[in-house]
Amino acid sequence: MTATFEQRLDAFRRLDDVKMTFARRDWFPGTSGNLSIKIESEPLQFAVTASGKDKTKLSPEDYLVVDRDSRPVDSTSLKPSAETLIHAVVYKKFPQAGACFHVHTVWNNLISELYFGQRAFSIQGQELIKGLGIWEENASITVPIVENFADIPTLAAAIEKVITPEVPGVLIRNHGIYAWGGNDFEAKRHLEAFEFLFEYHARLLQLRQAVVSTTPTN
Numbered sequence: 352m353t354a355t356f357e358q359r360l361d362a363f364r365r366l367d368d369v370k371m372t373f374a375r376r377d378w379f380p381g382t383s384g385n386l387s388i389k390i391e392s393e394p395l396q397f398a399v400t401a402s403g404k405d406k407t408k409l410s411p412e413d414y415l416v417v418d419r420d421s422r423p424v425d426s427t428s429l430k431p432s433a434e435t436l437i438h439a440v441v442y443k444k445f446p447q448a449g450a451c452f453h454v455h456t457v458w459n460n461l462i463s464e465l466y467f468g469q470r471a472f473s474i475q476g477q478e479l480i481k482g483l484g485i486w487e488e489n490a491s492i493t494v495p496i497v498e499n500f501a502d503i504p505t506l507a508a509a510i511e512k513v514i515t516p517e518v519p520g521v522l523i524r525n526h527g528i529y530a531w532g533g534n535d536f537e538a539k540r541h542l543e544a545f546e547f548l549f550e551y552h553a554r555l556l557q558l559r560q561a562v563v564s565t566t567p568t569n
């Protein structure tokens with residue numbers, strides 16, 4: 352069934368809300384980033400940001416609805432995000448996912464470059480890991496990191512291969528993060544938790560370095 356007018360309006364309003372919250376944090380530099388909310392599972396349809404828009408602004412032409420092949424459901428002059436295929440991969444691999452958000456931040460870019468050699472970033476014993484829905488004591492998480500292939504089908508295939516249901520996110524080297532959740536509230540919480548963990552870890556490394564370089568050796 353095609354998404355109803357009410358379903359679209361609800362998804363677009365939710366996207367507006369998330370978008371403006373992230374925009375206030377400067378999470379969309381240079382028109383980067385894209386957001387989606389699932390509307391229908393069978394057949395898959397989701398609302399996604401239009402490509403190349405200034406995501407710090409609201410306009411009547413910010414979103415469109417696409418199908419499982421990332422094609423617009425309605426006739427429209429809007430182009431779906433260039434990275435819509437990645438959202439589709441997430442929804443197809445994890446049918447329970449209801450929203451997927453992508454941002455480029457300095458912290459996620461730094462972590463993706465620092466740990467690209469291991470193709471993963473791991474962190475343990477941080478309270479904010481609970482923000483990812485992982486409640487065990489002293490939990491550790493591993494976020495996969497993929498190469499930033501310019502060809503989006505290649506990038507989407509690389510992402511499909513490494514994402515797991517345990518950790519709701521993936522880093523793209525020197526590009527950004529995709530995070531998802533059962534709905535927009537959960538996907539936002541996951542993204543915020545990841546960003547906290549990345550910033551904490553990068554700052555910790557900096558501080559340790561500063562302490563080492565100012566500690567007398569004798």
Ligand SMILES: CSC[C@@H](O)[C@@H](O)C(=O)COP(=O)(O)O
Pocket residue numbers: 381382383384385400401402403404431432433434453
């Ligand atoms: C302008 S830099 C960012 C783009 O290359 C891309 O990575 C991105 O996140 C936004 O693309 P978009 O097509 O607007 O969804």
Ligand SMILES: [Zn+2]
Pocket residue numbers: 383384385434453455526527
């Ligand atoms: Zn991007």
